[in-house]
Amino acid sequence: MTSLPALSAGRPAVRAALLLAAVVAAAPVLAGCAPQDAATSGAATASGSAGSCEKGALATRKAGTLTIGTDKPAYEPWFSGDDPSNGKGYEAAVAYAVADRLGYPKEKVSWVVSPFNKAFAPGAKDFDLDINQVSVSEERRQAVDFSPGYYQVRQTVVALKGSRFASARSLADLRGAKLGAQVGTTSLAAVTDQIKPSVQPAVFDSNDLAKSALKNGQIDALVLDLPTAFYVTGAEVPDAQVVGQLEGTGADPEEFGLVLDKGSALTGCVGRAVEALRADGTLAALEKQWLSDAVAAPVLK
Structure with missing residues (x-):
C-alpha cells in the first residue's frame, strides 16, 4: 500500500492542499487493498451472485443443481411411491414447478433425506430448500427462512x-x-x-x-x-x-412453506417463484390434480 507523504510545518492552507492531494492520489490504491466482502465469496461466487435470480445460476450448494430435501418415508398424497424424484404427488409436483421457475429442469434437481424435525431446527442444512408439510410459524422463523405458503392447511x-x-x-x-x-x-x-x-x-x-x-x-x-x-x-x-x-385460529391461516437455511441467498428467488405459481394458477391446478379427494369435512367447533 502507498504511504502518505510527510507534511512540513508550512502555512495551514498549503498543508491542507497537500493533504487533500495525497488522499485523492492514494484512494485507488487503498481501495485495491480493501479485503473482499465475505458475503460475496464462497458458494455465491461458485454458482451465481447472492442477490441474483439468474435462471439455473443461483447460489446453490452445488453449482448447476438444486438440492431439495424431504423426509423418508415420503407420504401420500404429498408424494407417490415413497419416491420424490418421480414428480408425482402434490409436494413433488410443486417442488419441480418451483425448480423449473428457477431454471432447474428435472434432471438438474437432486433429492436428499431430511427428517421433519431437523428441517427447521437451527444449524447448517444439506439442502437448498426443503418441502415436507412444514407449517410456517414465527417460532420456526427464528431458525430458518420460509417461502410464501404453497398450501393452506386444515x-x-x-x-x-x-x-x-x-x-x-x-x-x-x-x-x-x-x-x-x-x-x-x-x-x-x-x-x-x-x-x-x-x-x-x-x-x-x-x-x-x-x-x-x-x-x-x-x-x-x-x-x-x-x-x-x-x-x-x-x-x-x-x-x-x-x-x-x-377451525383455523388467528388472523393468518396456517400454511405450508418451503424451508431454506436462515439468511439463504435463495430465499427471495424461491419466494418469487412460489408467488408466480400462485398467480398463474399452477398451485390451484396441482392441488386439484393431487388433492382432489380432500373435500369439505364437517367443522368441529
Whole structure:
C-alpha cells in the first residue's frame, strides 16, 4: 500500500492542499487493498451472485443443481411411491414447478433425506430448500427462512369407524379421547391448544407409528392435515373415517412453506417463484390434480 507523504510545518492552507492531494492520489490504491466482502465469496461466487435470480445460476450448494430435501418415508398424497424424484404427488409436483421457475429442469434437481424435525431446527442444512408439510410459524422463523405458503392447511380428526368418538360433532365431544399426533407438528399443537383433551395425548416420532397406534386401539383418534387424513382413511386404515376438521385460529391461516437455511441467498428467488405459481394458477391446478379427494369435512367447533 502507498504511504502518505510527510507534511512540513508550512502555512495551514498549503498543508491542507497537500493533504487533500495525497488522499485523492492514494484512494485507488487503498481501495485495491480493501479485503473482499465475505458475503460475496464462497458458494455465491461458485454458482451465481447472492442477490441474483439468474435462471439455473443461483447460489446453490452445488453449482448447476438444486438440492431439495424431504423426509423418508415420503407420504401420500404429498408424494407417490415413497419416491420424490418421480414428480408425482402434490409436494413433488410443486417442488419441480418451483425448480423449473428457477431454471432447474428435472434432471438438474437432486433429492436428499431430511427428517421433519431437523428441517427447521437451527444449524447448517444439506439442502437448498426443503418441502415436507412444514407449517410456517414465527417460532420456526427464528431458525430458518420460509417461502410464501404453497398450501393452506386444515387439521383433521380421524377415528376408527364405530368408536364412540367417530360420531363427534364438536370439540367437547373429543375432550375425553386419547388423541395422537406426530411430535413437533402443528397437528400436535391443535390437539393441545384447540381440542384440549382431558387425557394426556400420545406423541409419536412419525405418522406411521401414529397410524399403527390407531389401528391397534392404543389411541382413540389421530390428528392430521386434511389431505393426509383422506389418504389414510381411503388407503391405509380403511377401518377409520374422517370425523371432522378444526377451525383455523388467528388472523393468518396456517400454511405450508418451503424451508431454506436462515439468511439463504435463495430465499427471495424461491419466494418469487412460489408467488408466480400462485398467480398463474399452477398451485390451484396441482392441488386439484393431487388433492382432489380432500373435500369439505364437517367443522368441529
